[in-house]
Amino acid sequence: MAMDADAMPDKEELPGLGELSRMLQIPCPSGREERMAAHLTARLQQLGAEPRKDNQGNLWVELPGRESGPGVAIASHIDEIAMVVTAIEADGKLRVQRSGGLYPFKLGEGPVVLVGDGQDIPAHLSFGSGHTNDPTDPVAQFNSGSRGITWRDCHLLTGLTPTQLQESGVRVGTCAVPAAGRRGPNLFGPADDPLVSAWLFDNRGGSLILLQLWCWLRDAGVTPLRRLNLCFLVQEESGLLGAKGWVRRNEVETFVAVDSTPMPRGTDLTLDGRPGTWSRDSQVHFDQGLIGELAAAAGRAGTELQYAVYSAAASDATGVLQVGGAERCATIGYPRENSHGYEVVRWSVFQHLTATLGEWVASY
Incomplete structure (x- = not known):
């Protein structure tokens, strides 16, 4: 049945949608994940977990295993792509560059928030006026189709002087993300x-x-074979750094990254509720035996995996393989349209993916 505006479910009616909505309101650019970590810590404690945190900012929950030996990690990164301030001009305009894989056309002009030192500052991403025929003007060139808008053509309007920005905790290196009202x-x-x-x-x-996996395992009374770590890791978008650091300090035999599964042209991925797994990304081949285990678990969960090969993607599992942090690695996730933008998923994929991982842990 098609949905009209009056039939749209409330955010709390779809399992997990209220949880996502609350996370969407929290700015968490790479290097400034502390508020998301605090939110997740509180939620995990409410769910009966005892989260741990290291000095890098990584957060995790450990479930004891039935046997000793190297453990297993299932991990998500918590940072997001953003803009970063590179210069503050005399009139208070801010020049920005990307942090992670963010491009101006994905955002368009609109309200953003600067994650300052101590407070958030509203601002507005601007490309400049298009009412010109000047062939050297970047907006005129964009309007004519001769080239796209790049970060050097963009600035943030703040309405504040450089002194006021400094007093508000905005400086070179401050990150900005879309304002909460634009996030969905x-x-x-x-x-x-x-x-x-x-x-x-x-x-x-x-x-x-x-x-959701923590709740699935808790409610099913599952005790994993090996020590299981559910990890919430920092700075994936700036070099897979949280994962690399965490595995250097915590011994695991298997590392599974839970991330999105992008849908570039030429893939067979569809938004039909089935999870996706990365067979190979831009840098590594993932463990095919582990992928087979996850596929079998998906079958027991009443779904099946989709498979992807990427030429321009990497996950935390990639970084773990690069530093020799685990013998077996895989990436599994939710297919999404419009990667690094206003992304679109089929909501049922989250239920299917949670159950797949639960079945895998239960039979590991």
């Missing part, structure tokens, strides 16, 4: 299994799955 979630499509769009699922979707 937005529901559309069939009422019984809607599509949901938001800025950004990557990787609040992974954190949502780990919260």
Whole structure:
């Protein structure tokens, strides 16, 4: 049945959507994940977990295993792509560059928030006026189709002087993200299994799955074979740094990254509720035996995996393999349209992916 505005479910009616909505309101650019970590810590404690945190900012929950030996990690990163201030001009305008894989066309002009030292400052991303025929003007060139808008053509309007910005905790290196009112979630499509769009699922979707997985294991009374770590890691978007640091300090034999599964042109991925797994990314081949185990678990959970090969993607599992942090690694996730933008997923994928990981842990 198609959904009209009056039939749209409340955010609390779809399992997990309220949880996602609350996470969407929390700015968490790379290097400034402390508020998301605090939120997740409180939620895990409410769910009966005892989270731990290291000095890098990584957060995790440890479930004891039935046997001793190297453990297993299932991990989501908690940071998001952003803008970073590179210069403060005399009139208070801010020059910005990307942090992670963010491009101006994904955002468009609109309200953003600067994650200052101590407070958030509202601002507005601007490309400048298009009412000109000057062939050297970047907006005129964009309007004519001769080239795209790049970060050097962008600035943030703040309405504040450099002194006021400094007093507000805004400086070179401060990050900015879209304002909360632009983030969603937005529901559309069939009422019984809607599509949901938001800025950004990557990787609040992974954190949502780990919260749901904790509840799945708790309610099913599962004690894993080996020590299991559910990890919420920092700075994936700036070099897979949280994962690399965490595995250097915590011994694991198997590492599974839970992330999005992008849908570039040429892949066979669809938004039909089935999880996706990365067979190979831009840098590594993942453990095919582990992928087979996850596929079998998906079957027991009543779904099946989709498979992808990427030429321009990497996950925390990639970084773990690069530093020799685990013998076996895989990446599994939720297919999404419009990667690094207003991303779209089929909501049922989160239930299917949670159950798949639960079945895998139960039979590991």
